[in-house]
Every structure is written in C-alpha cells, then in structure tokens.
Amino acid sequence: MKKLLLATAATTLMAGASYADEIKLGLMLGFSGPAESLAPDMAGGVRAAAKEISDSGKFLDGTTVAIVEGDSTCTDAAVASSVAERMITSDGIVGLIGALCSGATGAALTNVAVPNGMVMFSPSATSPSLTTIEDNGLFFRASPSDARQGQVMAESLLEKGVMSAAVTYTNNDYGKGLADAFESSYTDLGGKVTINTSHEDGKADYSAEVGALASAGGDILVVVGYLDQGGPGIIRAALDTGAFDRFHLPDAMIGDTIEDRFGTEIEGATGQVPGSDSPGGELLVAIGEANGYNGTAPYAPESYDAGAMMLLAMQAAGSSDPQVYKDFVMGVANAPGEKIFPGELAKALDILASGGDIDYVGGTAAELIEPGEAAGSYREILVKDGKITTVGYR
Amino acid sequence: MDILNALVAFANFVLVPGTAYGAQLALGALGVTLIYGILRFSNFAHGDTMAFGTMFTVLITTAMQSAGISFGPMPTALLALPFAILCTMALVLATDRAVYRFYRKVKAAPVMLVIVSMGVMFVMNGAVRMFVGTDDRRFADGERFIITARDFKSMTGLSEGLAIRTTQAITVLVAIIVVAALFWFLNRTRTGKSMRAYADNEDLALLSGINPERVVTITWLIVAALATIAGTLYGLDKSFKPFIYMQLLLPIFASAIVGGLGSPLGAIAGGFVIAFSEVTLTYAFKKVVTYLVPETWAPEGLVQLLSTDYKFAVSFAILIIVLLFKPTGLFKGKSV
Numbered sequence: 001m002k003k004l005l006l007a008t009a010a011t012t013l014m015a016g017a018s019y020a021d022e023i024k025l026g027l028m029l030g031f032s033g034p035a036e037s038l039a040p041d042m043a044g045g046v047r048a049a050a051k052e053i054s055d056s057g058k059f060l061d062g063t064t065v066a067i068v069e070g071d072s073t074c075t076d077a078a079v080a081s082s083v084a085e086r087m088i089t090s091d092g093i094v095g096l097i098g099a100l101c102s103g104a105t106g107a108a109l110t111n112v113a114v115p116n117g118m119v120m121f122s123p124s125a126t127s128p129s130l131t132t133i134e135d136n137g138l139f140f141r142a143s144p145s146d147a148r149q150g151q152v153m154a155e156s157l158l159e160k161g162v163m164s165a166a167v168t169y170t171n172n173d174y175g176k177g178l179a180d181a182f183e184s185s186y187t188d189l190g191g192k193v194t195i196n197t198s199h200e201d202g203k204a205d206y207s208a209e210v211g212a213l214a215s216a217g218g219d220i221l222v223v224v225g226y227l228d229q230g231g232p233g234i235i236r237a238a239l240d241t242g243a244f245d246r247f248h249l250p251d252a253m254i255g256d257t258i259e260d261r262f263g264t265e266i267e268g269a270t271g272q273v274p275g276s277d278s279p280g281g282e283l284l285v286a287i288g289e290a291n292g293y294n295g296t297a298p299y300a301p302e303s304y305d306a307g308a309m310m311l312l313a314m315q316a317a318g319s320s321d322p323q324v325y326k327d328f329v330m331g332v333a334n335a336p337g338e339k340i341f342p343g344e345l346a347k348a349l350d351i352l353a354s355g356g357d358i359d360y361v362g363g364t365a366a367e368l369i370e371p372g373e374a375a376g377s378y379r380e381i382l383v384k385d386g387k388i389t390t391v392g393y394r
Numbered sequence: 395m396d397i398l399n400a401l402v403a404f405a406n407f408v409l410v411p412g413t414a415y416g417a418q419l420a421l422g423a424l425g426v427t428l429i430y431g432i433l434r435f436s437n438f439a440h441g442d443t444m445a446f447g448t449m450f451t452v453l454i455t456t457a458m459q460s461a462g463i464s465f466g467p468m469p470t471a472l473l474a475l476p477f478a479i480l481c482t483m484a485l486v487l488a489t490d491r492a493v494y495r496f497y498r499k500v501k502a503a504p505v506m507l508v509i510v511s512m513g514v515m516f517v518m519n520g521a522v523r524m525f526v527g528t529d530d531r532r533f534a535d536g537e538r539f540i541i542t543a544r545d546f547k548s549m550t551g552l553s554e555g556l557a558i559r560t561t562q563a564i565t566v567l568v569a570i571i572v573v574a575a576l577f578w579f580l581n582r583t584r585t586g587k588s589m590r591a592y593a594d595n596e597d598l599a600l601l602s603g604i605n606p607e608r609v610v611t612i613t614w615l616i617v618a619a620l621a622t623i624a625g626t627l628y629g630l631d632k633s634f635k636p637f638i639y640m641q642l643l644l645p646i647f648a649s650a651i652v653g654g655l656g657s658p659l660g661a662i663a664g665g666f667v668i669a670f671s672e673v674t675l676t677y678a679f680k681k682v683v684t685y686l687v688p689e690t691w692a693p694e695g696l697v698q699l700l701s702t703d704y705k706f707a708v709s710f711a712i713l714i715i716v717l718l719f720k721p722t723g724l725f726k727g728k729s730v
Binding site: 171195197198199200202203204205207208209210211212214215216217233240241242243 | 408680
C-alpha cells in the first residue's frame, strides 16, 4: 500500500514536471457572428506563430506552446467574458489572443482580463475607445485605432484638394467611432464636414438617407459602412439620383464585392485599408500555405504578429508570468534591435536568450505606440478602370 | 433658373421617389383593405405574402434569364409576374383551406383571426428565408434609367439633375392599370358587386343567394395578385430582401387605416399620404431653400424636420393621430 502511494505520488510529480514545460495560450475569436468569415484565417495566423516558436525548441528552455480555442462571438459581451473567464480559471492560460471585434474585446478585457491580471492581445479590434480603456498595461493590439484611420483619411482627402465632405456611417461602434474620428481630424486640418449622419444596415432603400446627404452637399461622399450591408445601397442610391459621383471608402468597404457591383461606375473612388509595403507580408504567403490557411487574408498577418509578439515578450522576460512579460511587449516590437520578419522567430528567440535586442517587423511592419497599439500604416487605393488598385502607403 | 433648380431638386428627391413608393404602398394597402372588408380581419401575413410572391418572381426571372428569355429594355420580371401570381394564388388558397376556413366555420372572433394571421406570417417569413436565403437580391435587368441625372443636366443646362428609373415609371404605370382594373371589376361585374354586397351586409348577402365560399375564394385570388404585384414592384425598384416586407407591414397598415379600412379608394389615398409624409418630413430642404431665398438668407442647418432614422415613426404617428381623431379614416371606412 505504501509503495503504491509512493508510486502514485511520484507519477503525479513527474506529470506535474512535464506539464510545466508546456504553456497554454488562449485564442478567442468571433468564430460565429457578423465577422465569422475572418476568424479561421486569423486563427491560422496565431497557430502558425505558436507552432513556429514551439517547434524551434528554443522558447523558454524548450517549453512548448499549446493553443486553447474559444468562440467569443462578435456582439455578445456576456459570451466573450465567460469564454475568457473559463480559459483563465480552468484552462490556466498565460496569455490571451483576442477578441476579434471591438465590443467583445472591451467586455472581456474589463470584466475578466484586467481583474485576473491577464495579458490580452487583440489582432483586429480597432475602436478608438480601446485606447483610453483602463487596462493596467495588460492590453495590446496589432491593429491601429480607427482614430488613426480617421486622420489618414482626412490627410489623404485634403492633399487631393477635397475641401468638403458628406459622411454617412453604419450605426454601430465601428461606424460612429471612425466617422467621428474623421470629422475631428478633417475639421482641425481645415476641411468641412457638411453632414455626419448614420444609416441602418439591412434596408432595401436608401434614397431618403441620400436625399439628406445630397442636400447638405460636399465634394465627396465618405461611406463608413459595410461591404455586404448598407454601404453598396448608399452608393447605388447616390449614383442613381446623381447626388454624388465621388466616393471615399474606408477599410470595411474595400473588397471584391465593390468591383463586382459598381466597376467603372465609381471610377476615381478612393479609400484605404490597413496594410504596408513591408516585405513581411510576402513571407506570410508561404507560411500560410505550409500551415493550411490564407496568410494574407484580412487581419491574418496581424494575428500572426500578435501571437509572435506575445511569445517573444515572454522569451525576453524569461518568464511566462503575465505580470512580468507585459512590460516587455513594447521592447520586442520596436527599435532598437535586429529586424525580425515572419519565419525568423527562431533567430529572434536566440537573440533574446543571449540578452540581445530585437525589433519585430513581422507581416504588418508592426510598430507599437502607447498605450500598446499598432501605429498603423494604410494602403491607399483608387478605383481605376473598374478595378481596385494600390496607389501608395501612408 | 433658381426656381427651376429648386423644383428639379425637389422632384428628384421627393416627388419621384415618393410617387413610386406611394404606388407600392397603395397596392399593398388595397390587399389589406379587401381582406378587412370582406373577410373581416386584419391580415398581418400580407407583408410576407408579398415576400412569397416576390420570391416566386425572382426564381422564375432567374430561370428565364438562364434560358435566354428577355423583355428588351423592360425588366424580365414583368414576364415572370403572371406565373408568380398563379403560384401565389395557389399558396394563398392552400393557406385559406388549411388555416382560415376552420376559423371561419367556427365563427371565430376577428381578434382571433388576427392572431392566426400572425402565425401564418411567421411561417411564411421562415419559409421564404429557407427557400432563397436572407441575402439581398437584385433581379432588375434591362434599361435602368429613362433619364439619368447626368443626361438631364446636359440636356437642360440646370445644375440639378433629375433621374427617373425605369422601375419607378413601371411601378406607377402598373399601379394605375391594376387599380383601374380592380375598380372596374368591383363596380361593373356581377362577381364584384356580390363581393361588395357581402362586405356591406353579410346576412343580407347570404339571403339573396350569394355563395360565401365563392366570394372568399375570389377575394383571396385578387389579394394574391395584388400582393405579388406590389411586392415585385417594390423589389424591382429597391431590392429584394425577405425581411424588408415584414417591415413594410407598418406603413401598409397605416395607409389602409388612414384611408379608411375596407375602402379601396381610401387605401390608394392613404398610400400616397403615408409615402409623401415619410419622404417630405425626413427630407433635408437645405438645397431647395438655398435656391429659393436670397443668398444672404441661405440656411446653415439642413432644414430637416426629422432624421431619416425616424421614417417609420412618421407612419406610426399618422396612424395614431387618425385613430384618435377620425377612426373611420379619410374615406369613411369601418372603424377599427
């Protein structure tokens, strides 16, 4: 009996010891809900980064990384919070990647991550309100705030000599946040917003909305809407009534659907999407193929970078304790140090292990600014001959 | 010149869309009012009957397009419409036999029938979404415009454009034809007269030998045709989305009640009253006013009474006002 007890205790100890060599990373995305089509490739990005680091054998003296997945949904704050709660308290994760949408991210952060002292890293939440949220230095995001996009949009329009604009936005956090950010930057820089009004998604007819926009006037119509929702309806009504013939389209309006629906009808329309001319994006194509996901899908590069930066920060700190490594995230993301591109994570682990410095570039030319969000570089587009073409970066 | 510009801007954003929308509402309200007058209940399933009919049109149009059939500059959907009406008639009659006939036989109270029609509404709504999905569908083809804003500007030299879509013109034309045919039928034919008699006084009509089942059947057939035409015109002019028709129910009922439930003429007037109230109250008159007044008086604000978000609130408000002060509606229908 004694022997048996001893043996059991020994086995438990050994099991415990081997368990310590594996850390768990929470991956919480909106696998269901309005942005569900983005989630699989984003999850692929995080998994690819974790696998690369895990397989190198150089992470925290050979520690491996396991991913725990959860569906945060996009709109249900209660689900997002309870998924995060479960991951932290019962799965024992040491870091949380997610969530996908701004609303779910904010809820999980304030309700769960901050009280539990857990580091949270979102690849894709863009709401400006997350910049000022109380996070005790625990929250990071690989995507820029929409406040930045509003500024980019304002600068780009003014440089083209567009001095007045009418704005319509989809009636939610994203639309209102971006439209307001744009209005304040544009007005500060000397432009004039003639009207800033919302539209509801899912209507058949937007002629009344366009009537108000047309009456306010303006050189250009800025459509802060969704590609598969009210956005095209607004453009269609504006074209039909001859109210506007110039359009500016932010990130959620850029996609193949716009080319298919309007083609040359919106010739000369401008816009911007997050993106950079960094060579890192190209490298992710091969990584995506090897891991079975689309490496350059929207926010997939950001996801790879979020996973990589979080794990590299642990390596730099020499610890997977959130309270310790949270202070190392900005250090690995920014200069000075050796530039690290996707696929070079093993090299980065070596440099960090020997006490060196790295400047993580990754797939999105990641540059984190206070309080822990991407500085944001945008790809400017122009509709030319009915096709979306890239004209520059800013 | 400025007065002309103001007129054109007004026509482009209020008159033309308002007229087309009014015609669509009027056709919908006619269906509701006929059911109310003859079958004596408010048919909440009407919006989804429209959705069902439009779905048939969409499916038949798609089939025709892939078979290479087209209607020249007119939308193919007009060719598909008669077949869709037949399908909807079959559906509506089946619903009547399966559901409503029982409640008629037991002489259920009208309020019970209203609840029953709500059940039918949910079933139809679910069925449509199951068949064609919830997505937006554009099924208009052919020539999109009679006159585009740009052509109008270069033709007239005005700085305001006026666009008239083919679908808007078709909507108004078809509505006129349908309404004329309906009135001729109700006033001149024997069947139409028996329907009106049944509506006026059921017992007297039964005594004079009118077959009630026949009247009910014919009513449903007419309603099915009206619903399909109204739904298809709305879908052609805007776009087809199954859920939209449920939202249309409110302005349609408002039209029927404002005009006076049970009065076909009232339904048409009500449709236009509601449509123009919605459009004018939410239109920003800044442009029009700027053209009309001297430059120094030009308004800073939008001169908009209500934000466009409150479009549906307008029909609600009118509905309540009419019910409070003139429960029988403008054309002395039955009080609700």
